[in-house]
Amino acid sequence: MGRFDGKVAFITGGARGQGRAHAVAFAREGADVCVIDRCAPIDTVPYPLAGPDDLADTVALVEAEGRRALALEVDIRDGAAITAAVATTVDELGSLDIAVANAGVVGFGRFWELTDEMWADMIAVNLTGTFNTMRAAVVPMLERGSGRIIATSSMAGRMGNPNLAHYVASKWGIIGLVKTLALEVASRGITVNAVCPAAVDTDMVxxxxxxxxxxxxxxxxxxxxxxxxxxxxxxxxxxWIDATEVSAAVLYLASAEAHHVTGSTIDVSLGSAAGMP
Ligand SMILES: NC(=O)c1ccc[n+]([C@@H]2O[C@H](COP(=O)([O-])OP(=O)(O)OC[C@H]3O[C@@H](n4cnc5c(N)ncnc54)[C@H](O)[C@@H]3O)[C@@H](O)[C@H]2O)c1
Known part of the structure; x- marks a missing residue:
């Protein structure tokens, strides 16, 4: 018996890193999984993003847990494509119980050196992409009267960080989206929360x-x-922490035990949160 037997999880940025760890963790506990990833670079992101082979590897890892996996190459900046991906997930896997809006990018530069393109790409991926994912995922949850949405913010969404103004703004913004949607759906059987990791041992770092x-x-x-x-x-x-440590927090927020937890942030912060007011 797994905690998520019969459930379907929809995870963005699932080709590698934290998204892959979440996909495998949900599958291990009985869920079928749809993993979304762009699988292509972005010009203003100063490191390679995942590729199609990474996405295929996540599928293999989910299937190795004995669960069904659906993989879709979608850029979360494309709201219509994310809405279509949610519909495909419901059609092919039967429902959408849990959405993890995890995909994101980082870049850096001093405040006054960030270009228009760096700002626009960061906000489009991390903030608009997370909005697109949450907006699309909540619709089938509203129809069914139940669901769990977890968005990946960061400790950079809880404080300032030199050289990361655009990233910090996007991650603070995600917490605003989470708290607002949590209020709008609090009486509809749906919880909405955020995880705020410190540095995680992934290719982003x-x-x-x-x-x-x-x-x-x-x-x-x-x-x-x-x-x-x-x-x-x-x-x-x-x-840095292991991606599976973030998965543990995500799975808790998706679990039955957390049904009265909404509008919250869980800091997996190596103590950084203790220094904050
Ligand atoms: N690694 C860290 O130190 C750290 C710390 C705090 C928060 N985070 C956040 O955790 C999340 C996951 O990051 P990670 O550490 O696994 O990094 P990662 O780079 O390994 O994984 C991010 C995934 O998102 C995908 N992606 C990027 N842009 C996309 C887009 N537009 N559409 C669809 N997919 C896209 C990438 O291809 C990649 O597979 C991100 O939101 C990140 O900001 C990371």
Whole structure:
């Protein structure tokens, strides 16, 4: 018996990283899963995004858990395409019980050096894309009178962060979307919450662009060199958490036990939240 037997989870950014970890975790607990990913780069994102092979690997991992997997190459910036993906999920997997609006990108630059394109792409993916996902997913949930929506914000959505103004704005915005939708559907059997991770051990963190952000004084910094810089960012002095630690929070918010938790944020923050008012 799994906690999510007979349920269907819809997860954006599911080709790798946290989205893949969530997909496998839901499948392990009995859910069928639709994974959405763009599977192509974005010009202003300074590291490679996932590709079709990554998405296929997630499908194989879900199927290895004995569950059905549906994979759709969709860019979350395309509202009509996300709405169509939700309809396809309901048609092919039978329902849509849980939506995890997880896909996102990061980039960096000092406030006054962010270009129009960097700002527009960041807001389009992280904020508009998350809105598109939540707006589409809530419709079948309203029809059925039940559902769980979890959006991935960040500790960057709880505080300021130098060199990340556009990312910070998008992640604060996601919390605003979550709290607003939570109020609108609170009496309709649907909960809406956010997870706010600290640094997570994924390709978003482990790439030359992000290493240079944390080690501006070094040329081509290595993982060994960047590790103490990440450790210094939190009270636990741990550089990054595993994606499965975020999955645990996501699965709790999707569970029956969390049916009275809505409009909330869960910080998986290595203690960073303790320093906030
Ligand atoms: N890694 C971290 O340190 C960290 C910390 C806090 C929050 N987050 C957030 O967690 C979420 C997942 O990130 P991750 O760490 O797994 O990184 P990741 O780069 O490994 O995964 C992100 C996935 O989203 C996909 N994606 C990007 N833009 C897309 C789009 N427009 N449409 C569809 N798919 C798209 C990518 O192809 C990739 O598969 C993101 O929202 C990120 O901002 C990450």
């Amino acid at each position: 482990h790439n030359p662009a992000l290493y240079s952000l944390f080690c501006p004084d070094l040329v081509d910094p290595t993982k060994e060199e960047v590790t103490p810089r990440y450790q210094a960012t939190n009270p636990m002095r741990v550089p």
